[in-house]
Amino acid sequence: MLIIPLFVTAPHVLLDSETPDGILIQPPAIHDPLGEGFILIILDGVGENWMLDEENMPLLNERRESGATLHLRTGPLTLSATCVSEIMNGVPNSPSDGLRNFNLEHPGGDDAWTLAAEEGVSSTNSPYNVGLVGSYVFGNMYGDMENLDFTDTFLGHADYYQGDEDTADVLYQWFENDSYNVVGAHFSGPDKVGHRWGTTGEKYAEKITHIDGLIDEVLDAVPENWTIIVTADHGMTKLGTHGSSQDVTREVAALVWGPQIIPGSHSEAHQRDIPALTIAVLDIPFPVQLHGQIPLDILDISAIERNELEEWNWQAAYERQIFLQSIDRPAAKDISPDIIEWEKIPIDAEFTRFIDLLISASTWSLLAAAAILLVGMGFPKNIEERRVTSIFITVLTMMILSHAFIGYVTVLPRLIGAFSSIWIVWWTLNNHRKNSNKEDKIGNWINSMPDWWPWLAAALVLSFGSIRLWFTLIPLTWIIINQRFGNNKFQNNNEKIALSVLGFISLLGIIGVHERLVGEHWVLHLVQLGWPENSTNLLFSILILSITGPMYKYLSNEKEFRKEGIFTSIWLLLILFVNWLEISSIDILALLTILFIGLLGLLQRTNVFSNHQLNIKLPKELDIIALGGFLVLTWGAWSASITLLIISSIDVLMRTQWKWITLEKYNLTNPKPFIAAAVLPLVMWILWWTMLGQVNGLEAWALPHPRELDPGRIIVKGGYVGARDNPPTEWMTLLIALPLLLSSTAIVSKLRQRNLSLRPYALALSLQLVGCFATLAFAPPFPRLVFSLTWNIVFSIFQILAVLLSLSLESLYKKINQMNIKIVISD
Structure with a gap:
């Protein structure tokens, strides 16, 4: 069920789309260049809310009345490379381009920069000499082109000022020498500062002030009669993230000056209109x-x-639609x-x-037939079995159609x-059984169904x-709170504390992630508080x-928790101190120490040595303690605490x-233990992931967010550890x-x-992969759906890797323990 969609549909959807490269529309004869030169300045991570703020960027805004202001909206992928690509060449990003942010190449064909440099598909006898200066984003797209000079001033992700100063110095030299x-x-400096400290603190404001002054000096040095565009690739959230399609990340501005630009004018536009303007300014095809x-x-x-330019622009747009029609892509046909x-x-x-729709339908049909035949042990035999089968097929059809008609x-x-x-969580993890004497009509109807119906329902979900x-956290929270207070007479202290801790964490996961509704992502703020910046x-x-x-x-070892607990806290606080110092050499020493303790903990589990052999009593689960330190260093104190508490509560x-779940035997008529074993790891993982601030909750009208797993929220501060100057x-x-x-x-x-x-969990992840790959067939017209499905696939594979790693470690432990037993026996 995975092979055909994986090798036919997925490459079609996730790889680059075809473009009409090499097809050019010559400029109208009446039109001439709109200036003697042209410069495009891209400020990375400076959204419209900052660029047009007179208090934060006063120098740039003082110039606005002498030029034009374009209020732009980016495409749905607000990563640096994808946005810069559309600014430079105007080719819409493929949905998969978001996965290649750090090595996104030129899409091929011609754009304003290759045409001006006489580089690429077509020769235009260009009167222009082209130079680009900045980060690896430019380099990945244009660095290998012979006629186009690229100067790399990117000094690393921790360079907040020098690279921008170097970029300005290169520009001064080019202007002075008429290069x-x-x-x-x-x-790229503002983006790095935003990632490191967010946009609400002094650091980002200071950087914006710096870039405002720097750009002001650059603009003073630009030769007269040049057309100037100052814009941004994307905006940033308060926590310094971007990548998703939040309004604050998609709303940018472009300030335009030039000899034929109307002073004080305003206009709404798309970010891809910038390269169209560039073409018009340079008067090239x-x-x-x-x-x-x-x-x-x-x-x-x-x-x-104006009419000639619009007809010229429309001719190109028309030809593009004709090309799209020729390769059977949706286009305006009338x-x-x-x-x-x-x-x-x-x-x-x-x-x-x-063909992709056919593959998708075949995959779903195969999945449905396999599920019905396997759990029903053949074709439906009686009215109850036929009823369940009909409901299963109907619901499956509704699920498929919900994606097919997602545009409506x-x-x-x-x-x-x-x-x-x-x-699925309420049914599987809620082990409370109703009194059979009080069953309602729905309960009686469900009881009349074959015992194997939950297998089909779980496969659908x-x-x-x-x-x-x-949403699994909603029933999980209710179940945990009910278990904590509903039967507390029979609970020991460990159990009460574990239920209280997990109940509090899951409740916070429910109420603290609704940024679209309340304006704040409370869990993300807690994650941010875990970084010792103030x-x-x-x-x-x-x-x-x-x-x-x-x-x-x-929770892990009640008998010896005092000494081991104090040791664990001291260890975590020492790593916090290392994080606070922000010294790369000490970071490396801390990482090596974490590695040593982690390996010691793994050996501890294999019984290769005992505490008596070392003449020291080591705490148990040293590998988990080492992981806690690693998280303090790379993801902050809150993330480390949440991880340790979830692991110990699970224990x-x-x-x-x-x-x-582990004691009851599952079979065809008792599916609950198996399905619970499949669901429980998934629920624990999403609870942990939510508490790292990585999940979007509800949006307007209390509806689910379009993308639950959102790479635009991943915090990259930890990437600077060990290489604070240039990671x-x-x-x-x-x-x-x-x-x-x-x-x-x-x-x-x-x-x-x-x-x-873990086999049920692996099966659940495999079903999720099958569903995502089969759904890709409906996704191309909807970039959000493609992005969502792609990241669901990535995260499912990520969790499968975790399962494989866990099973590999377990197998290794067993082999080493067996070797130890043989050695003891031989001695």
Whole structure:
């Protein structure tokens, strides 16, 4: 069921789309260049709310009345590379471009920069010399082109000022020497400061003040009669994140000056209209692959020339639609080259192939037939079995159609995903059984169904591509609170504390993530407080780490929790101190210490040595303690505390409240233990992920957020550890992702340690992969859905890796223990 969609549909949807490269529309004869030179300045991470703020950027705003202001909206992918790409070439991003942010190449074909440099597909006898200066984003797209000079001033992710100063110095030198008359400059400092400290503190405001002054000096040095555009690639949230399609990240501005720009004019536009304006300014051929509209409202030109430019622009747009039709992609078919109708041209449109729809239908049909035949042990035999089968097929059809018609009823898949998540957790983990004498009509109707109906229901839920896992926290919270206070006479202290801790955490996960509704993401603020950047954060971090050590050890090892708890807290506080120092050499020493303690903990589990052999009594679970330190260093104190408390609470509850999952035998007529074993790790993982601030809750009208798993929220501060001055991208990726993988592995390993089989969980993740790949067929017209499904696939694979790592460690432990037994026997 995975093979065909994986190798046919997924490449079609996730790889680059075809573009009409090499097709050019010559400029009208009446038109001339709109200046003697051109410069495009891109400020990374400076949204419209900052760029047009007269208090924060007074120098730039003083110049606004002498130029034009474009109020722009970016595409749905607000990553640096994807936005810069659309600014430069005007080719709509493929949905998968968001996965290649650090190595996004040129889409091919011609754009304003390659045409001006006489580089690429077409030769234009260009009068221009082109120079680009800035970060690796420019370099990935244009660095290998011979006729286009690129100067790299990117000094690393921790360079907040020097790279921007160097970029300005290069520009001064170019202006002084008349080196180039078409220039692009990318200032990446604001984005880095935003990632490191967020946009609400003094650091970002100071950087904005610095970039305002720097750009003001650059603009003073620009030769006369040049056309100037100062814009931004994307905005940033208060916590310094971007990548998703939040309004604050999509709303940017462009300030335009030039000899034929109307002073004080304003206009609404798309970010891809910037390259269309660039083409018009330079008076070079219009590439048909450029999907943009010249903002004519800001140009000081005659009515005749304005009409000529619009007809020229429309001819390119028309030819683009003809190309899209030729490759069977959705296009405006009822348009004419002689009648300009911009409203008929879709801003963003992808295509759905019939073969992919056929593959999707076949995959779902195969999944449905396999499920019915396997759990029903053949074709339905009686009216109850036929009823269940009919309901199963009907619901499956509704789920498929909800994605097929997502363009008409956007919220339907989200609502189905939310309801499904609530049901499966409520039914599986709520082990409370009603008194049979008080069954209602619905209960009687359900009891009349074959005992195997939950297998089919679970298959539907777990294979639904738009499942909303966050909603599993709602029934989980109710179940935990009910267990804590409903039967507390038979609970020991460990059990009461574990239920209280997990209940508080899950309740916070329910109420603290609704940024769209209340304006604040409270859990993200707690994550941010876990970084010792100021006295308040430091005190908060010290407090929660001091509590976490004893609490974690009390739940894990009640008999010796005092000494081991104090040791754990001291260890976590020492790592917090290292994080507070922000010295790379000490970071490396701390990482090596964490590695040593972690390996010692793994050896401890294999019984290779005992405390008596070392003449020292080591705390138990040193590997988990080491993981806590690693998280303090890379994800902050709050993230470390939450991880340790969730792991220790799982340990207690798997020995008490949830022990039935491992004791009861599952079979065709008793599916609950198996389904619970599949769902419980998923619920624990999403609870942990939510408490790292990585889940969007509800949006307007209390509807589920379009994307639950959102890479735009991943906090990258930890990537600077060990290389505070200049962290390589690979190092940052490692230090951000490795703690997540190890934490996920620790959670499933704890469940496995308490005899929970991981096979049901692996099956649930596999079903999720099948559902996501099958749903991709409906996704191309909807970038949000493609992005959502892609990241669901990535996160499912990520969790499967955690399961495999856990099982590999378990197998290694067993082999080493068997070797130890053989050695003891031989001795």
